[in-house]
Amino acid sequence: KQEVxxxxxxxxxxxxxxxxxxxxxxxxxxxxxxxxxxxxxxGLTSLLLIQSSQREQTSGRLNASLDKSSGRSxxxxxxxxxxxxxxxxxxxxxxxxxxxxxxxxxxxxxKP
Amino acid sequence: xxGVAQSPRYxxxxxxxxxxxxxxxxxxxxxxxxxxxxxxxxxxxLIQFQNNGVVDDSQLPKDRFSAERLKxxxxxxxxxxxxxxxxxxxLCASSLFGxxxxxxxxxTRLTVV
Numbered sequence: 001k002q003e004v005x006x007x008x009x010x011x012x013x014x015x016x017x018x019x020x021x022x023x024x025x026x027x028x029x030x031x032x033x034x035x036x037x038x039x040x041x042x043g044l045t046s047l048l049l050i051q052s053s054q055r056e057q058t059s060g061r062l063n064a065s066l067d068k069s070s071g072r073s074x075x076x077x078x079x080x081x082x083x084x085x086x087x088x089x090x091x092x093x094x095x096x097x098x099x100x101x102x103x104x105x106x107x108x109x110x111k112p
Numbered sequence: 113x114x115g116v117a118q119s120p121r122y123x124x125x126x127x128x129x130x131x132x133x134x135x136x137x138x139x140x141x142x143x144x145x146x147x148x149x150x151x152x153x154x155x156x157x158l159i160q161f162q163n164n165g166v167v168d169d170s171q172l173p174k175d176r177f178s179a180e181r182l183k184x185x186x187x188x189x190x191x192x193x194x195x196x197x198x199x200x201x202x203l204c205a206s207s208l209f210g211x212x213x214x215x216x217x218x219x220t221r222l223t224v225v
Contacts, residue, residue: 004154031211043116044155044216058126089154097210099145099168102154 004028005043023090028068031093038087059096080110116217120201124223130192137206147203
């Protein structure tokens with residue numbers, strides 16, 4: 001059974017600092033991994049999707065890496081802004097056709 | 113492109129009452145998911161549809177929860193009777209096919225009192 005863990009559960013950083021968010025999974029045989037952002041009281045917004053054959057994916061200030069052999073993905077957010085304050089969730093898909101299995105999320109606060 | 117639509121946004125009911133949630137996925141998306149998210153936790157899959165067939169409902173409490181996907185498009189999730197522990201956000205998502213990039217709706221926040 002695939003288990004996904006995100007540590008820490010919460011973190012606070014000053015504005016301008018780079019954010020590093022971790023996601024680990026127990027079964028390295030995955031199809032893809034997706035990072036989401038969730039604002040309070042809202043649904044999930046897709047940020048980046050990394051296919052199992054990829055090592056990283058980039059979008060603007062966001063960069064996500066994937067190391068299947070160690071069961072880890074890292075989301076980097078450069079030069080954080082107060083608007084980056086949200087909960088960040090990662091989800092893993094084991095095989096095509098399967099569900100997304102989520103971690104518990106990391107709640108981020110960027111202080112002005 | 114229109115996103116995933118859900119209604120209602122909020123619902124408050126008493127325990128033992130029934131409630132239904134509606135979801136309209138992105139046009140052309142064959143896969144539809146219903147997730148339950150309890151406060152402070154990650155979403156947990158309740159049921160996954162591929163067109164109008166069920167792919168995974170292993171974590172759906174079938175004694176009280178039911179779901180259907182009419183004609184492979186819209187979907188309804190029902191709870192009857194509701195329990196206090198059903199208080200959560202119910203999220204609907206869709207994707208082109210199972211496991212491809214998923215897009216989520218705004219969710220329905222259910223409070224059972």
